[in-house]
Amino acid sequence: MPEPTPIKFTSTSERKHPPSFQRPKVKDETTARVARIREMAKTLTRNEICEREGIALAPLKAIASKHAIKFQVPQKIGTAPNKVPPDVEARLVYQIKDCVAGGMNRSQCCNALAISYNMLDRIVRDHKIDYPKLKSAFR
Structure with a gap:
């Protein structure tokens, strides 16, 4: 065999x-x-x-x-959240003031400008815009 x-x-x-x-x-x-x-x-x-x-x-x-080749890992560019270029931010400040004058609440303003609520809140804070939040309803 x-x-x-x-x-x-x-x-x-x-x-x-x-x-x-x-x-x-x-x-x-x-x-x-x-x-x-x-x-x-x-x-x-x-x-x-x-x-x-x-x-x-x-x-x-x-x-x-x-x-077996290893590559460099790309460096992440650190950008602050909700930051836009200064010219865009200046335009947003002007548009937010128009929303205040038009009687819109913050949520409606966010939808109209297509921005996040956090960005709106940061711009209002940074530029000291008088934009009151909605008061909670009586329950």
């Missing part, structure tokens, strides 16, 4: 990416691109590398997965 062949166990990484069957010229181009991406990954984010290399995000992620 013939001896059974032993089962060869492969690691996940070997099964995930099969061997490359590229022509030598294409393989050289791919190797050069991987080297460029690896160098850029030290200082740039994925989106910035996509713009410079002229490729979409999915192929870049595939290259990074295959070659």
